[in-house]
Amino acid sequence: MKAYNLSPLQVLQAIQMANMEIPAGSVENEHIIYSVRLVAKYINLNELRNTVVKVTPSGGKMKVMDVAEVEDGIATQKLINRMDGRDAIGISVKKQSDANTVNVADLIKVELAAAEKEYADSGVKFEVAKDDSVYTKASANSVVVDLFLAIIIVSIVCFVFLHNLRSALIVMVAIPLSIVPSFIVMYFMGLSLNMMSLMALSLVVGIFVDDSIVVIENMYTHLERGKSKRRAALEGCNQILFTCMAITVVIVVVFLPLAITGGLIGNILKEFAIPIIIATLFSLLVSFTVTPLLMSRFGKLSDDTRPTLSGRFSHSIEHIFESMKIVYGKILAVGLRHKVVVLLITVVMLIGSVALIPAGFIGFEFIPETDQGELTVTLDMNPQVTSLSK
Incomplete structure (x- = not known):
């Protein structure tokens, strides 16, 4: 090679250029996509021997067999399974x-x-x-469990705050009536149940019942004024319709940009934002249709003065709420007396919160690392001990 002014790298590059496999598109039928390749690989040793390495100024061709001996051998084993x-x-x-x-x-x-x-x-x-699907299935199942736990916890909280079992059950009807239609819309939009969409539904479980709780509480206010259940349902809904619609529109507007974002991030966030938007809109529909209907049929004022377990429980909850109102009133009064101090503290907290990002206290990363329950061990040992031949 020195006599021909060639380097080993030139010979290697010539062989690699002549021994290629180039993608040439794909052919698709109803079920399978076949990859098409242009194969220009060596078939026998003569083709390798006759590979042109260099062309001289006089037009002569230098081949691999002129500078090397080509033999059929066994490649050195570098990897085993x-x-x-x-x-x-x-x-x-x-x-x-x-x-x-x-x-x-x-x-x-x-x-x-x-x-x-x-x-x-x-x-x-x-x-x-x-198998990567094992972790995916386990994560999805975990989110499903979290979703059911969220529904149970929300049910308990609704009962505690409404201190009326009928009202709590009516509110909880809003959850399945909001989730099931959301699944139907997701199906027609080509969305699937994955970790992102399930987390989104877990997030909006509380939103499902917000409007229904407000509607029921307002209807109770009209019932306490002596109105019939039907009249209380009509006037209670009409009174807060636009307020609840405004709240729902704000939630939709917050997540709408995420649903229309493009690129890789958009594909991920779309699975999260769209279910939230759909479920929130359905929860608003349910709260002003099904909830008033059920309240007009089955709702009634509860008597907290009865010497029953339910009555004592409701009385205790009301007592706690009244105590909280008194404490909140005192804190509010102090804040109103020291407006400048409260404003300065608020500004300092706002600036400090924003400054956490450039100061490096809060880092940036694309997707946080997760524990998939797998262990990979890499060993660096003496080559004389770990050679494959031994």
């Missing part, structure tokens, strides 16, 4: 960017089971060493 102490062949399957991890993993397992059955006579066994 072993599973449960036995030699194995490792196959990595990667999904497309827009594919569902769980669906792809389930389909792969079906194909592996069919292949194992087909090659049963040869003793071929397929085992999954790493």
Whole structure:
């Protein structure tokens, strides 16, 4: 090579350029997408020997066989796959960017089971060493559990604050009546139940009952004035209709930009924002249709003076609320007497909160690291001890 003024790198680059495989698009049918490749790889040793490495000024061609000996040998083994102490062949399957991890993993397992059955006579066994869908399913199931816990906790809180079992049950009707139609709309919009959408529904469980609680409380106010249940339902809803609509519109406007954001971030946030918008709109509809209907049929004023467990419980809750009102009134009075001090404290807290970001107390990252329950061990040892030949 020195005589021909060639370097090993030039020979290597010439071989790599002549031994290529180029993607040429894809062919798609109803169920499968086939990748098309332009294969220009060596078929035999003569093709490798006759590969042109350099063309001289006089037009002569220098080939690989002029500067090297080409032999058919065995490549040095640099990687092995072993599973449960036995030699194995490792196959990595990667999904497309827009594919569902769980669906792809389930389909792969079906194909592996069919292949194992087909090659049963040869003793071929397929085992999954790493499955990303396991963590995805576990995370989704965890969010589902959190959603049900949120519903239960909200039910308890509604009962405590309304101190009326009928009213609490009527309020809780708003949750399934808001979630189920949201699923239907999500289906037609092509959205799936994943960690983002489930977290969104967990977040809006409280929003589901907000409007219904306000409607019921206002209806109770009219009932206490001696009006009939039907009249209390009509006037109570009409009185706060635009207020509740304004609150709902504010929530929708907050999450709407996230739903229309483009790019990779938009694809992630869309699964979070759209379910919130849909469920919030349905909760408003339910609170001004189903909730007044149920209250006009089954709602009634509760008698907290009865010597029953429910009456004593309601009386105790009312006593706690009254005590909280007294404490809040005293704090408010102090704040109104020292307006300048309260304003300065508020400004300092606002500036301090914003300054936490540039000061480095709050960091930036794309997606926080999660514990997937997997352990990877990397060992750096003496090459003389860990060579594959030994």
